[in-house]
Amino acid sequence: MRWIIFVVIYVVLDIYAYQAFKTVTRHTWIYYIYLLLSLGALAFLLYQFNVESGDRSWAGPRGYAVGIFLAFFAPKLILFLMMFGEDLVRLVIGGIRKLVSSNSSEAAIPSRRKFISQIALGIAAIPFASLLYGMVQGRYNFKVLKYTLHFDDLPDAFDGYKVTQISDIHSGSFDNPEKIKYGIDLLNEQESDVVLFTGDLVNNKASEMDHWKEIFGKIEAKDGVYSVLGNHDYGDYVQWESSEAKRANLADLKKVHGEMGWNLLLNEHRFVERDGQRIALVGVENWGIGGFKQAGDLDRAAAGVEEKDFKILLSHDPSYWQEKIKSDPKKYHLTLSGHTHGMQFGIEIPGWFKWSPVQYRYENWAGIYEEFGRYINVNRGFGYLAYPGRVGIWPEISVIELKKGPKPA
Template structure:
């Protein structure tokens, strides 16, 4: 991971130098040249201050937010401009390196301005630009009574980051408007502390579904990222979070399973605690969670971190039909247009957003309802997932989006 981060930083530096070449082509005014490097210097000083304060154990949450926003606004627009300048340099190499074309430099600045505006939108309005993502999944062994059964999935609320109650309530109303049979929440209700939920109790209590609301814990819910007075205070915080989720109408599943019944048919809903690769805690116990689930049951698993799917779920002795996860947020930054999707998170997680399939075992990764770290979303918008389960008799089929 460290090598990848270094590679990203090097790419930012190269793009920064290239963009400065376009600026030199457009103006010889030293004021703009000086301002360019002063802005860069302020961002770099902020990053250095962040590292120093973090090493000293000082609270840096607000500074992290500012630093991330600054890097997005200063470096990312230049990164999108870099390919055009690089291509120009390739042609210049075969022409004995003439002066840069002023029209290409103008185009580069235009691209950067468009990306800058998009980032400003993401940091202001994008955090609540809720999108419904609908997916229909087909199974040959889905119990007949559950044919057409609908699930609304939410994930990664991060209540401690939320501020705009009107916007949040609009998102909850949008989720309720889907009229799903079941509401599932796949972890990270808070950033660190259970009390973050209190201002939002009434809002999330308003979520409703005839088959109930179920939840699991995400890596942030355990309070692992802040210092506690002692271990009992940390444990009490986790218990309190469970109580608050119950107050909102959620049944918290802790390495356990419940059965949902419709008519004479049942399906198993399984919830594991957080289990992740790459240094994340592995509290989840899939073996324990499925101990009382018959092998022939239709199974839906809630597991916060999508890395758990390939690491344990796909090869689990029981067939887990559908796994629902979150965690990645799609890094809250990327591009999703006309079926194409890209985000830097894909270099860290193989499964990071949307639907995945291995041998008839499905994983859906929700992009998250809230936000954390960066106080906004750019291109990867907050998501409300609606899944429809369909029964088919054919042996060969493929998942289709509704």
């Protein structure tokens, strides 16, 4: 029934989109090409989600089905809103004419205006082209975003310490090894002191990393690579033949971190020492609001860490920062999160403007935020999920330099 309602809505939107094309041009072959492509996108989506079998995430053909469908659906929605709005105006004008005119021909509802359809099609072309671009180029358009944060209580030995963060790899979605190698080379070029990964290595299964372990195992940093689990890493979004199989998958995923030379922190911490001084790297398992897994235990992870220690916390879901971390008496100087992906869609003008629909779900969704002198960086993610692309919110490598002393005025 849900699919029937979905198809009905799609067809209604298609009718209005067809009206826009019909108003603008009289060439019938254009209508037929449009209908063929539109129905083809719908059929591809229905096939992938209702005919194809197997436990698969929204990757491969299924991911492309989602992407192509969105590329058609978003413009249709714009066309519907504009064309339906014009219909309401036409009905009002027709009603007024009928009331004030005795001539039936003068009381007719006015016909569609060509320029309205032209404007609607022009506006609708923007998301259509953007979503296609996001699939072809945007998903591997890696960006290095650099920040400098100042702390009065940073140990002197760590003044200038460089932290690189990546998050949300979602390896099951990848299909281009050369592009991923480029992203890893870009990361290594930062020559950071430590690399921190904040969860979602896979979409669902540890086996998704089989073809990518070698590439990600090449990540290098002076003080090593540390990691935590994200909500997708637990295998909660796929049907398993048994609970034992699910537990085995999680055990295999934890082994993958070690095989790549990463130090997986499972509600625990490590100290990094320099010249007799130290900072604490604290890693919690996933904890999120809104039905997401809540395995994170901050108190357990920081047992043995002193309040005076400078602390960097890895927590996949930024909602944990709002719920507990930012107000914790142990004072976590810098929290690193991911999870939101910036919704893989939005508009950013660095230093001026930042918007994505995900901001209505998460208070901290991309970039650096500060409260009570404590910081969180929400990484936009290295990979992608479901929609196989990115528009305006590009895959990110965060580089954060820690500086001793007050923030410059």
